[in-house]
Amino acid sequence: MRGTGLTGALLGAPADDAAVDEYEAVEGLSRGDIECQRAHEAIAAKKTASDYQHIVWAYGVLWSLFAIYGVMLLRRGQRLRADVDSLRARIDKA
Amino acid sequence: MARTIPILLLVIAAVVFPLSVKGIFLDVGIERQLGTVQKIFYFHVPLAWIMMLFGVVCGIAAVIQLRRESRAAEAVAIAAGEMVILTGLGVLITGPIWGHASWGKAWTWDARQVSTGLLWLVFVAYVLVRRYGAAGSERLAAALAIFGAVDVPIIYYAVKIWKTTHPSNNVVGSLPPEMWAALWPALGALLATSIALVMVRARQERAEMDLDDAWVQAEDLGSAGAKGEAT
Numbered sequence: 511m512r513g514t515g516l517t518g519a520l521l522g523a524p525a526d527d528a529a530v531d532e533y534e535a536v537e538g539l540s541r542g543d544i545e546c547q548r549a550h551e552a553i554a555a556k557k558t559a560s561d562y563q564h565i566v567w568a569y570g571v572l573w574s575l576f577a578i579y580g581v582m583l584l585r586r587g588q589r590l591r592a593d594v595d596s597l598r599a600r601i602d603k604a
Numbered sequence: 605m606a607r608t609i610p611i612l613l614l615v616i617a618a619v620v621f622p623l624s625v626k627g628i629f630l631d632v633g634i635e636r637q638l639g640t641v642q643k644i645f646y647f648h649v650p651l652a653w654i655m656m657l658f659g660v661v662c663g664i665a666a667v668i669q670l671r672r673e674s675r676a677a678e679a680v681a682i683a684a685g686e687m688v689i690l691t692g693l694g695v696l697i698t699g700p701i702w703g704h705a706s707w708g709k710a711w712t713w714d715a716r717q718v719s720t721g722l723l724w725l726v727f728v729a730y731v732l733v734r735r736y737g738a739a740g741s742e743r744l745a746a747a748l749a750i751f752g753a754v755d756v757p758i759i760y761y762a763v764k765i766w767k768t769t770h771p772s773n774n775v776v777g778s779l780p781p782e783m784w785a786a787l788w789p790a791l792g793a794l795l796a797t798s799i800a801l802v803m804v805r806a807r808q809e810r811a812e813m814d815l816d817d818a819w820v821q822a823e824d825l826g827s828a829g830a831k832g833e834a835t
Contacts, residue, residue: 558639564705568644568698572651576797579690583804590808593815597822604826 606807613800617793624789632786641705648698649776650791652720654798655691656756658684659723661802662730663753666746675813676806678742681749683805685730687798688752692724707769715766719759726752 628646635642665681668674699717700710711717726748733745763772779787 555639558641559634560640562640564641564701565643568701569647571697571701572647572694575690575694576801579686579801583801583808586808587804590811590815597815597818600822600826604822 606803610800610803613796613803617796617800620789620796621793624786624793627786627789632782638706641702644698644702646786646790647794648695648702649787650794651691651694651698652759653791654794655688655695655720655723656759658687658691658798658802659727659756660753662688662727662749663756666749666753670743670746675810678746679806679809679813680802681746682731682734682809683802685727685734685749685752686805687802688727689724689731690801691798692720692727695720696724712769714768714770715762716759716768716770719755719762723752723755723759726755 624646628643632643634640662681662684665677665684668677669681699720703712704710730745730748730752733741733748737745760773762768763770776787
């Protein structure tokens with residue numbers, strides 16, 4: 511396993527990999543900083559796994575669109591029926 | 605029969621929709637990296653497929669309309685064109701909601717986003733020309749529909765041709781079985797609903813055309829009768 515930067519520091523690079531060119535040791539991160547970082551990551555992960563706000567919006571918009579189109583078709587059908595009735599009335603009158 | 609099929613399809617959609625919701629929210633787990641927002645996938649992708657399907661249907665119907673002057677094909681083209689606008693709007697709203705959550709940006713001017721936006725605009729132009737165009741504009745509108753249908757393969761290949769942030773076409777093929785099990789009912793519910801609406805709309809359009817003819821004939825008969833009375 512090889513890591514770079516912060517990830518490398520958190521994962522703990524094996525001794526064999528220390529000499530590999532891409533590995534860069536991270537300096538200046540105290541235990542407190544790492545714990546703070548992990549706490550923030552845990553909050554973000556929890557939010558990612560429990561926040562349904564986007565889904566509610568996406569599904570709401572999607573089915574609203576279909577419902578609006580359905581209502582439009584219904585109204586168009588009613589208009590057509592009214593048109594047929596007025597045509598019938600005109601023919602009867604003639 | 606023409607009346608029964610849309611009702612049957614809507615009943616199928618009403619039965620399948622709760623199953624798809626159950627599959628998406630209860631049976632499939634939360635994706636590790638994207639979290640809950642990944643569940644938009646189960647409706648975003650089928651919507652995009654349906655949009656492309658009706659884009660092609662509209663283009664083919666427009667070709668038939670132009671070559672054979674078929675009214676039935678014209679009605680199907682109009683209904684399919686409207687469905688492209690509806691589903692396209694769904695894709696263009698649900699996609700950026702997902703993008704905002706996973707990429708941090710709703711719109712990235714990615715090739716697939718742009719080509720999808722272009723398809724939507726072409727079909728909006730098609731419907732506007734059909735609705736507000738002068739006499740004879742139905743041929744121009746049909747040409748627009750064919751132009752729009754040509755954009756469909758561009759949307760499909762956009763992620764292969766250009767470097768994009770949008771996930772590749774292979775994502776769907778590599779889904780685990782439980783995700784497929786949730787995707788199929790969602791696709792079924794949306795497809796059944798959209799086919800039913802297109803059938804209803806096409807029948808309405810055909811009825812409107814016949815009604816217009818009937819009005820013209822009634823006017824002609826009326827004016828001929830008035831002339832006869834005058835002489």
